[in-house]
Amino acid sequence: MNAIPDIKGAKATETSSVIALEDITRSFGLVHALRGISFSLVPGRALALVGESGCGKTTCARIIARMDRPTSGTMLFRGNDVTTVGSGTEEKSYRRAVQMIFQDPFASLNPVFSVGHHLVRPLKLHGHVKGRKGAADGVDALLESVGLDPILTAHKFPHELSGGQRQRVNIARALAVQPEVLVADEPTSMLDVSIRLGIIELLSGIKRERNLALLYITHDIATAAHVAEEIAVMFAGQMVEWGDTMSVITDPCHPYTKLLLSAVPDPYQPFVPGDSVRFLQHAEKIRQISRPSSDGVDKVGPNHFVRTLGEAG
Ligand SMILES: Nc1ncnc2c1ncn2[C@@H]1O[C@H](COP(=O)(O)OP(=O)(O)O)[C@@H](O)[C@H]1O
Ligand SMILES: [Mg+2]
Known part of the structure; x- marks a missing residue:
């Protein structure tokens, strides 16, 4: 199963993919936030989008969550073209199927509502529970599934929880809808280093x-390797290298992937950038050599692709 297509040739329409992007672009005036993005998301598997700030990760997430529209390209949901707004029912079923976890666990919770209230609403709205008892049981089950004690947590308000607990509530809320796809945009970057692994392992489980x-969206290639079966490294709006995580991590081919990995002593340990100024200078150099948008893609492994560098200039 090849979850990420060869953008040069194959289409991203394998029957197994729930969402597929084909040659998606997004421009904001002169800023080309996304160029030629193609990948698919497959049930039971994680794809990590990795790259420095500003490379287009959130734009990509917002397009998948239908908070934004691509400038060009095609988006498929269960094999059907959903690039443009569908009928009310289609749109509703898509929005139910695709749930997003945001970076800031506090901003996405309403301070006047209890944890229980945050979870009861989606459970009822989507008809997953009936009656008062059913709702209470549903909330308990959700909290347990994200590692929170229902008795201690359900009646609390967001400000009474730690950042990690809040992010767990956000995950529970997304699960309340019984989605098929989770888009997690840097879900741990605002949390204490000590609790990040717990959230990552929760998402994997x-x-x-x-x-x-x-x-799974992150700027940290080490975390990406921990979570995802496949990695797509993004640079300046393009995927520069993608494929099986093991292959990309152990045999990186694009200079930017090499640069990301060089900042990580052990790719399975959390990434602590030691010298971010030098890192950014290196990244700028790569940006210059990669600038002319290159359409060439080399296949360097069974499921491992790398964009060829454009000519210097
Ligand atoms: N609504 C917007 N209007 C104008 N430019 C935007 C908008 N959203 C994103 N961008 C630009 O698109 C690029 C990619 O941004 P983003 O997707 O947020 O990157 P990342 O999440 O990887 O940090 C950046 O240059 C950013 O400034
Ligand atoms: Mg972002």
């Missing part, structure tokens, strides 16, 4: 148990 397709 949920993906496995619920057979969810997970798009």
Whole structure:
């Protein structure tokens, strides 16, 4: 199963993919935030989008969550073209199927509502529970599934929780809808380093148990390797290298992937950039050599692709 297509040739329409992007671009005036993005998301598997700030990760997430529209390209949902707005029912079913976890766990919770209230609403709205008892049981089950004690947590308000607990509530809320796809946009970057691994492992476990397709967005290639079966390294709006995580991590081919990995002593340990000024200078050099948008893609492994560098200039 080749979850990420060769953008040069194959189409991203394998029957197994729940969402597929084909040659997506997004421009904001002169800023080309995304150029030629193609990948698919498959149930039970995670794809990590990795790259420095400003490379287009959130734009990509917003397009998948239908908070934004591509400038060009095609988006498929269960094989159907959903690039343009569909009928009310289609749109509703898509929005139910695709849930997003945001970077800031506080901003996405309403300070006047209890944790229980945050979870009861989606449970009822989507008809997953009936009656008062059903709702209470549903909330308890959700909280347990994200590692929170229902008795201690359900009646609390967001400000009474730690950042990690809040992010767990956000994950529970997304699960309340019984989605098929989770898009997690840097879900741990605002959390204490000490609790990040717990959240990452929670997401991995949920993906496995619920057979969810997970798009995990991070600037940290070490975390990406920990979570995802496949990695797509993004640079300046393009995917520069993508494929099986093991292959990309152990045999990086694009200079930017090499640069990301060189900042990580051990790719399975959390990434602490030692010398961010030098890192950014290096990245700028790569940006210059990669600037002319290159359409060439080399296949360097069974599921490992790398964009050829454009001519210097
Ligand atoms: N609404 C917008 N209007 C104008 N430019 C935007 C908008 N959203 C994103 N951009 C630009 O698109 C590029 C990619 O941004 P973003 O997707 O947020 O990157 P990342 O999430 O990787 O940090 C950046 O240059 C950013 O300034
Ligand atoms: Mg972002």
